[in-house]
Amino acid sequence: MVATTPAKQEAKVDKRFKVIDVTLKRHNGNPEGLIEVLHKAQESFGYLEEEVLEYIARGLKLPLSQVYGVATFYHLFSLKPGGAHTCIVCMGTACYVKGAGKIIATLEENLGIKVGETSADGQVSLLSARCIGACGIAPAVVIDGNVLGKQDSESTWSKIVELKGE
Amino acid sequence: MDLAHLQAIAEQEKQRQRAIRLHCCTSTGCQAAESLQVKDNLKKAIEKKGLGDRVEVVGVGCMGFCGRGPLVQVEPERKLYEEVTPEDAESIINALEGGKATAKEGDPDHPFFARQMRIVREHSGEIDPERIEEYIAVGGYQALYKALYEMTPATVIEEITKSGLRGRGGGGYPTGLKWATVAKMPGNQKYVICNADEGDPGAFMDRSVLESDPHLVLEGMAIAGYAVGANHGYIYVRAEYPLAIKRLQKAIQQAKQNGVLGTQILESPFDFKIDIRIGAGAFVCGEETALIQSIEGGRGNPRPRPPYPAERGLRGCPTLINNVETFANIKAIITKGADWYSSIGTANSKGTKIFALTGKIKNNGLIEVPMGITLREIVLEMGGGVPDGGEVKAVQTGGPSGGCIPASLLDTPVDYDSLLKIGSMMGSGGMVVMDQNTSMVEVAQFYMEFCREETCGKCIPCRTGTVQLHNLLTKLLDKRATTQDLELMESLCQMVKETSLCGLGQTAPNPVLSTWRYFRDEYLALVKA
Numbered sequence: 001m002v003a004t005t006p007a008k009q010e011a012k013v014d015k016r017f018k019v020i021d022v023t024l025k026r027h028n029g030n031p032e033g034l035i036e037v038l039h040k041a042q043e044s045f046g047y048l049e050e051e052v053l054e055y056i057a058r059g060l061k062l063p064l065s066q067v068y069g070v071a072t073f074y075h076l077f078s079l080k081p082g083g084a085h086t087c088i089v090c091m092g093t094a095c096y097v098k099g100a101g102k103i104i105a106t107l108e109e110n111l112g113i114k115v116g117e118t119s120a121d122g123q124v125s126l127l128s129a130r131c132i133g134a135c136g137i138a139p140a141v142v143i144d145g146n147v148l149g150k151q152d153s154e155s156t157w158s159k160i161v162e163l164k165g166e
Numbered sequence: 167m168d169l170a171h172l173q174a175i176a177e178q179e180k181q182r183q184r185a186i187r188l189h190c191c192t193s194t195g196c197q198a199a200e201s202l203q204v205k206d207n208l209k210k211a212i213e214k215k216g217l218g219d220r221v222e223v224v225g226v227g228c229m230g231f232c233g234r235g236p237l238v239q240v241e242p243e244r245k246l247y248e249e250v251t252p253e254d255a256e257s258i259i260n261a262l263e264g265g266k267a268t269a270k271e272g273d274p275d276h277p278f279f280a281r282q283m284r285i286v287r288e289h290s291g292e293i294d295p296e297r298i299e300e301y302i303a304v305g306g307y308q309a310l311y312k313a314l315y316e317m318t319p320a321t322v323i324e325e326i327t328k329s330g331l332r333g334r335g336g337g338g339y340p341t342g343l344k345w346a347t348v349a350k351m352p353g354n355q356k357y358v359i360c361n362a363d364e365g366d367p368g369a370f371m372d373r374s375v376l377e378s379d380p381h382l383v384l385e386g387m388a389i390a391g392y393a394v395g396a397n398h399g400y401i402y403v404r405a406e407y408p409l410a411i412k413r414l415q416k417a418i419q420q421a422k423q424n425g426v427l428g429t430q431i432l433e434s435p436f437d438f439k440i441d442i443r444i445g446a447g448a449f450v451c452g453e454e455t456a457l458i459q460s461i462e463g464g465r466g467n468p469r470p471r472p473p474y475p476a477e478r479g480l481r482g483c484p485t486l487i488n489n490v491e492t493f494a495n496i497k498a499i500i501t502k503g504a505d506w507y508s509s510i511g512t513a514n515s516k517g518t519k520i521f522a523l524t525g526k527i528k529n530n531g532l533i534e535v536p537m538g539i540t541l542r543e544i545v546l547e548m549g550g551g552v553p554d555g556g557e558v559k560a561v562q563t564g565g566p567s568g569g570c571i572p573a574s575l576l577d578t579p580v581d582y583d584s585l586l587k588i589g590s591m592m593g594s595g596g597m598v599v600m601d602q603n604t605s606m607v608e609v610a611q612f613y614m615e616f617c618r619e620e621t622c623g624k625c626i627p628c629r630t631g632t633v634q635l636h637n638l639l640t641k642l643l644d645k646r647a648t649t650q651d652l653e654l655m656e657s658l659c660q661m662v663k664e665t666s667l668c669g670l671g672q673t674a675p676n677p678v679l680s681t682w683r684y685f686r687d688e689y690l691a692l693v694k695a
Binding site for chain 2: 030031032033034035036038039066069070073074075076077091092093094096097098129130131132133134135136137138140146147148149
């Protein structure tokens, strides 16, 4: 243990770092906890900004390059902020065979963005997933964490219009 | 806790259960179709009618017929309701006393159910996965007791070996042999890992097992731990399965409270604890050496084998890695014996396999069938064929590592060796049906894009080979390719297959090779005139 933990230096700056501290503590500074710490950090910050990665690197006594390497290796970690809402279109085989590609094409056109981007008004991030395992109700779309089954271009777009209207 | 306690819990639970039980599916698929609301409304209706002393509604795991969810089944009369809406709930309760339910009635004897043989999924859709008491009431943790008190680690391994069980993650390596290798290794610290990083698109068997019967997997892992001499297990689950993670956490906690996990399990000297590790969205982490890297907090890069994890795995210690479904088979083998288990299936593939039957098919969902059943029986009889009079063109098994089987080979029996022989593989259990409107070259491109995105980038054949193959397929689909490009494609496939470091790269060309083999006309038709 170092004399001044990262928490003491920066806790005043941002409460969200506390969540990271709790996880760091549970792993006792063991580098094996890196992925879990990144999960928690992303949960509390929404994405992994550079400052957060540096903070974690210090907490686990790892080179920043290694933390960055792991954060960029896994698809679920994002180094950029997302939109207010997220729309994930499942592109697993079952969804693909049943027309998930068309849903994506419609959303891309209507939102004027590509998969992986956020709409200009900062409202919607459009993502695709490899397979969310809801193949029985394909094509599936996940909007803000809610799984919607048997979707098509119109039903998904109307959901998004609804969200944006809120 | 000892055996008497276990039996007492089972007895108490049986006493508690009401005469009529309404099983309401609460798995991911059905939850997306408001099944939780259905369950709430059923509960309210029971209370309203004052039937609480003889009727109860139970949130259960997956019943299998996901395409027609939410499902509600009334036991013991077995009446099945499909596509139930929250508004139907009250009428279902009224129907118990002779009324008419507004929900659509299903057929519990439909070939989709009748042709199944349920070993792993025996209690899926019948018990509440969030209550250990229900699992104990159907004989749960009795196999662990039997292993600890009536068997030695060596006889457990012998039993598993004799059963002929092979790894259900896709590779089909004999489970008993793997266990024996780990058991033989010297050292005090060994680990058991459950691979629940089910990444194949179109596959959700493991998710369903974890959501429907998590204790079955925990019990299998504990028995494995006893057999190989490990006291610590990990379950590596993909983050895309939040409900499975939640139920596993709950199950582990309940198992600890009841003394079937933790220290001195069932008052024996055996200790075993299980921790969960959550993935972060990398397909390659399904590969065992990559998975170990990921548990250790690193990038999921595979490393060359040997040494195999059985010799040097997690933290350099001997490690047993099996898939969810493999562990879920252990309880039945220990309870009913290897002879019973090996009487099911074919000469070299024993037992049953769960498949996720999806795509252009009438009855989609999860099925558990004995090995050796033909694809035709699965797709046409159980699955009901393609909806709206369409025709089956191909069946894809094994995900991005497998291949497309043409309709002409539908009589192939489903077992490890037969599927390999025709250029596909068993895989983890995804089975996607494609109809006459599906372009096979596009399917090949779809899988190649998948592999291109998911390659970890460590070895060159996989990193650049998948990119080049994808480019060639795109060129072909744009009608810019020549016959020379096709030759190049074929030789590149061989190269990637033979020289890649891990299973991901070695099998990545399979979707291209199998469609090239069986649907060559479609490739040739796209060649630039």
